[in-house]
Amino acid sequence: MKLRATSEDRVTQIVLIGLALAFLAFFLLLPLVAVFSEALAQGVGPFMDAVHTPDALAAIRLTLIIAAISVPLNVVFGIAASWAITKFQFPGKSLLITLIDLPFSVSPVVSGLIFVLLFGANGLIGPWLAAHDLKIIFAVPGIVLATVFITFPFVARELIPLMMEQGKDDEEAALSLGASGWQTFWHVTLPNIRWGLLYGVLLCNARAMGEFGAVSVVSGHIRGETNTMPLHVEILYNEYDFVGAFAVASLLALLALVTLVAKSVLEWRFDLHSGASH
Amino acid sequence: MISVRNITKRFGSYAALHGIDLDIEPGEFIALLGPSGSGKTTLLRIIAGLEFQDSGQVLFDGNDVSGLKVADRHVGFVFQQYALFRHMTVAENVAFGLQVKKRRDRPARAAIRDRAEELLRLVQLEGLGGRYPGQLSGGQRQRVALARALAIEPELLLLDEPFGALDAKVRKDLRRWLRDLHKQMGLTSIFVTHDQEEALELADRVVVMDHGKIEQVGTPEEIYMNPATPFVSHFVGETNRMAGQSGEVHFRPHDVDVVGEGGEAVLVDNVFRKGGVWRVEGALVETSLFVEIDLDAALPQPRPGETIRIVPRRSRLFNPEGGQA
Numbered sequence: 158m159k160l161r162a163t164s165e166d167r168v169t170q171i172v173l174i175g176l177a178l179a180f181l182a183f184f185l186l187l188p189l190v191a192v193f194s195e196a197l198a199q200g201v202g203p204f205m206d207a208v209h210t211p212d213a214l215a216a217i218r219l220t221l222i223i224a225a226i227s228v229p230l231n232v233v234f235g236i237a238a239s240w241a242i243t244k245f246q247f248p249g250k251s252l253l254i255t256l257i258d259l260p261f262s263v264s265p266v267v268s269g270l271i272f273v274l275l276f277g278a279n280g281l282i283g284p285w286l287a288a289h290d291l292k293i294i295f296a297v298p299g300i301v302l303a304t305v306f307i308t309f310p311f312v313a314r315e316l317i318p319l320m321m322e323q324g325k326d327d328e329e330a331a332l333s334l335g336a337s338g339w340q341t342f343w344h345v346t347l348p349n350i351r352w353g354l355l356y357g358v359l360l361c362n363a364r365a366m367g368e369f370g371a372v373s374v375v376s377g378h379i380r381g382e383t384n385t386m387p388l389h390v391e392i393l394y395n396e397y398d399f400v401g402a403f404a405v406a407s408l409l410a411l412l413a414l415v416t417l418v419a420k421s422v423l424e425w426r427f428d429l430h431s432g433a434s435h
Numbered sequence: 436m437i438s439v440r441n442i443t444k445r446f447g448s449y450a451a452l453h454g455i456d457l458d459i460e461p462g463e464f465i466a467l468l469g470p471s472g473s474g475k476t477t478l479l480r481i482i483a484g485l486e487f488q489d490s491g492q493v494l495f496d497g498n499d500v501s502g503l504k505v506a507d508r509h510v511g512f513v514f515q516q517y518a519l520f521r522h523m524t525v526a527e528n529v530a531f532g533l534q535v536k537k538r539r540d541r542p543a544r545a546a547i548r549d550r551a552e553e554l555l556r557l558v559q560l561e562g563l564g565g566r567y568p569g570q571l572s573g574g575q576r577q578r579v580a581l582a583r584a585l586a587i588e589p590e591l592l593l594l595d596e597p598f599g600a601l602d603a604k605v606r607k608d609l610r611r612w613l614r615d616l617h618k619q620m621g622l623t624s625i626f627v628t629h630d631q632e633e634a635l636e637l638a639d640r641v642v643v644m645d646h647g648k649i650e651q652v653g654t655p656e657e658i659y660m661n662p663a664t665p666f667v668s669h670f671v672g673e674t675n676r677m678a679g680q681s682g683e684v685h686f687r688p689h690d691v692d693v694v695g696e697g698g699e700a701v702l703v704d705n706v707f708r709k710g711g712v713w714r715v716e717g718a719l720v721e722t723s724l725f726v727e728i729d730l731d732a733a734l735p736q737p738r739p740g741e742t743i744r745i746v747p748r749r750s751r752l753f754n755p756e757g758g759q760a
């Protein structure tokens with residue numbers, strides 16, 4: 158047997174690897190398998206029927222709409238915040254960095270409540286909204302707001318370290334060559350961050366579609382109107398419609414799997430790319 | 436002519452530059468030489484318009500450009516880490532400054548391509564236009580960066596530690612090459628360096644800086660032979676110190692004669708061959724100050740433990756206030 162500085166007892170190795178695998182199997186693989194097997198427990202027919210109910214279709218549509226609005230918003234906010242933080246010096250910068258993480262550190266339910274307290278009927282500007290016939294809480298705008306808030310950190314947190322590492326030299330070079338700010342962003346900054354950005358978008362999208370807590374508080378659970386997929390799953394489950402619940406849940410799980418694969422592909426491309434350029 | 440008038444700059448509580456005045460003649464090759472933190476890069480970036488002074492002026496041919504941004508100053512800037520656009524080919528990098536011009540000022544596509552090729556020929560990278568920066572060596576990348584800066588036909592070329600990221604051999608080649616290129620083009624150029632050898636070899640005039648102030652401006656010959664301050668004497672070339680009657684005596688290792696009697700006694704600690712001379716390291720017996728001396732290698736090699744007596748052939752006296760006596 159070869160001796161190495163890091164060599165462990167073979168038994169220790171096997172035990173550690175076995176523990177990790179068992180943990181993964183129990184907490185990740187098993188639930189995933191359960192979701193799909195429950196969804197397909199009564200065959201493909203009932204599965205398709207469950208997904209094709211008007212309420213399920215409405216939930217899927219709403220979820221896609223929410224993601225389609227909140228992801229682009231957070232791309233813009235995320236790039237703007239990362240740009241400001243990494244390319245400029247200003248007072249309150251570290252406060253801004255801390256604030257970006259706030260949605261991660263606050264319970265999603267609290268995040269949802271914040272918006273109810275702001276825009277709800279008894280909220281800060283609720284009466285004004287009611288007077289102008291604007292509905293935010295228990296309506297789509299509220300769900301969008303909550304989702305944007307929850308998913309804000311994904312893009313920014315992906316970009317800040319990346320842009321910090323890249324520094325300002327490329328941008329300064331572009332400016333010194335006569336490029337405008339917009340040209341510099343479009344031709345220099347964006348290509349430099351594109352893989353990191355895509356990665357952030359992917360994570361942001363997965364969370365936007367999957368968010369439960371905050372959305373649950375602001376949505377009002379109106380079937381066919383303000384129910385997103387996660388909320389719909391809960392309702393079906395509470396009504397003992399297990400096939401229906403797991404069918405919709407399996408769609409969400411599928412999204413997670415697609416995201417994981419895309420993420421791995423991106424990581425691979427990303428490494429390859431940065432490896433070739435340094 | 437480039438003129439810098441009484442420039443000051445602070446970063447928070449740290450004074451990076453205080454009261455810098457400098458005139459640069461057309462076609463000159465100027466080195467800003469100093470240790471890190473001397474303010475040399477800040478001065479370069481202020482001249483470029485990448486940084487802005489707190490007070491004072493920058494004049495290009497008598498025009499105050501202090502308020503102009505880098506894009507409007509027509510300067511070429513070369514970065515220490517090249518700052519090439521990694522997702523663009525070499526040719527696209529070089530053409531960038533022409534591509535981003537407003538439509539009415541922008542040359543035709545074919546003209547841009549020809550210009551990029553011409554510049555790549557100038558920096559001896561013909562045929563590499565299709566490569567990506569990641570596929571080039573450090574020296575090649577720096578030449579691409581130079582070609583890219585020259586594409587906009589700048590009136591002034593600014594180089595921030597242009598050889599800093601290169602290994603010794605490449606650095607030396609590129610240095611010689613840059614000097615020739617400057618002779619050939621006659622473009623007014625300023626480069627920042629902490630390497631005194633580089634400054635003395637390349638520059639028409641050297642600006643020695645320390646702690647945000649200019650210590651001395653002069654030709655390499657003046658700087659080396661007549662350092663104005665103890666700092667310059669120490670920083671440029673090797674210098675030994677010795678106590679004199681009214682201050683500190685500085686002398687170069689090669690400006691020393693060995694004598695039979697009189698002079699200063701030096702206890703030899705270590706001796707090795709340094710090219711054509713013996714490099715003797717030792718301590719002055721009287722003050723135990725460390726000295727380095729170069730002796731003709733035709734003389735017998737001194738032994739460690741021996742005592743030799745030396746007389747500086749040429750020295751400079753600095754009074755305790757730091758000025759020259």
